[in-house]
Amino acid sequence: xxxxxxxxxxxxxxxxxxxxxxxxxxxxxxxxxxxxxxxxxxxxxxxxxxxxxxxxxxxxxxxxxxxxxxxxxxxxxxxxxxxxxxxxxxxxxxxxxxxxxxxxxxxxxxxxxxxxxxxxxxxxxxxxxxxxxxxxxxxxxxxxxxxxxxxxxxxxxxxxxxxxxxxxxxxxxxxxxxxxxxxxxxxxxxxxxxxxxxxxxxxxxxxxxxxxxxxxxxxxxxxxxxxxxxxxxxxxxxxxxxxxxxxxxxxxxxxxxxxxxxxxxxxxxxxxxxxxxxxxxx
Numbered sequence: 001x002x003x004x005x006x007x008x009x010x011x012x013x014x015x016x017x018x019x020x021x022x023x024x025x026x027x028x029x030x031x032x033x034x035x036x037x038x039x040x041x042x043x044x045x046x047x048x049x050x051x052x053x054x055x056x057x058x059x060x061x062x063x064x065x066x067x068x069x070x071x072x073x074x075x076x077x078x079x080x081x082x083x084x085x086x087x088x089x090x091x092x093x094x095x096x097x098x099x100x101x102x103x104x105x106x107x108x109x110x111x112x113x114x115x116x117x118x119x120x121x122x123x124x125x126x127x128x129x130x131x132x133x134x135x136x137x138x139x140x141x142x143x144x145x146x147x148x149x150x151x152x153x154x155x156x157x158x159x160x161x162x163x164x165x166x167x168x169x170x171x172x173x174x175x176x177x178x179x180x181x182x183x184x185x186x187x188x189x190x191x192x193x194x195x196x197x198x199x200x201x202x203x204x205x206x207x208x209x210x211x212x213x214x215x216x217x218x219x220x221x222x223x224x225x226x227x228x229x230x231x232x233x234x235x236x237x238x239x240x241x242x243x244x245x246x247x248x249x250x251x252x253x254x255x256x257x258x259x260x261x262x263x264x265x266x267x268x269x270x271x272x273x274x275x276x277x278x279x280x281x282x
Contacts, residue, residue: 006166010254012143013170018245021085021218022136024211024238026178028092029055029128031204033182044186045268048179054122056172058129063144064164066137081138082222088135089216092208099205135215138222173257174249180264184271214238 017026033048148163217234224230249257 006162007254009147009163009166010170010173011250012147013167013172014174014249014254014257015170015246016136016140016144016167017171017174018242018249019136019139020239020242021139021222022132022215023242023245024214025132025135028204028207028211029132029175030178030182031207032125032128033179033186044183045180045265045272048183048268049176049265050122051125052172052176052179054125055129055132055175056168057122058126058131059133059171060164060168061126062130062133062137063167066141067144067148067164081141082219085135085138085219085222086216088131089212089214089219092212092215094212096205096208096210096212099208100202138219170254170257173254173261177257177261177264180261180268184264184268 017023033051144167148160148167214234218238221230221232221235252260
């Protein structure tokens with residue numbers, strides 16, 4: 001009988017968002033929400049929720065596919081996951097360098113660069129979520145397999161699906177809270193963003209270079225640490241930040257994260273409604 005509580009699966013999902021391998025991608029996601037043509041007040045809130053859903057869809061799709069298809073070979077697959085992390089980091093660095101050069105990313109679903117607004121679609125943001133998940137796999141696959149995937153063999157399929165859903169809910173609450181916080185800040189910065197669109201897109205490119213470098217470096221660190229004990233100052237600093245974030249989420253708990261998400265949503269809707277009512281009618 002499967003005795004893993006749903007709350008534990010949800011907590012593991014929440015902590016998966018700030019795992020050591022991929023937590024640096026959170027600022028990149030926030031920059032994707034900021035860059036571009038500022039939307040209307042209420043639109044910013046709904047767009048943040050839509051992007052959160054897309055990110056989680058990509059994240060859950062990768063974890064679900066890994067659990068269903070790769071779990072039987074998890075030991076062998078895990079040996080190669082750091083190379084996936086390195087490859088993703090190099091791709092992020094290349095995309096960031098392209099933006100810093102003043103060019104736009106050659107994706108029809110995500111126009112970013114040359115001062116253009118960002119046209120983000122559900123598939124493009126889901127693809128980013130899948131990349132986030134791929135970067136995170138080597139650090140989160142252990143707890144995921146132990147809590148969620150093992151339940152399919154030790155318990156009923158329904159129980160396993162329930163734990164997988166709880167895992168996804170935990171991730172969704174954290175990503176949703178971050179998205180809403182960025183949306184609220186974006187409402188206040190709307191005028192500044194209109195004036196500095198080109199500068200912000202270049203800053204996003206610089207952030208991609210830094211984060212991609214860290215992601216690739218972490219993958220290489222994982223490979224090196226398997227051969228010998230490695231005392232790396234870069235990883236030590238990043239791990240300190242990551243542990244603080246994870247500790248903060250752990251202290252909040254799933255209930256606290258849900259309360260923060262609900263509060264941010266209510267504040268965003270209230271601010272948007274009052275500003276719309278205060279806007280003079282033409």
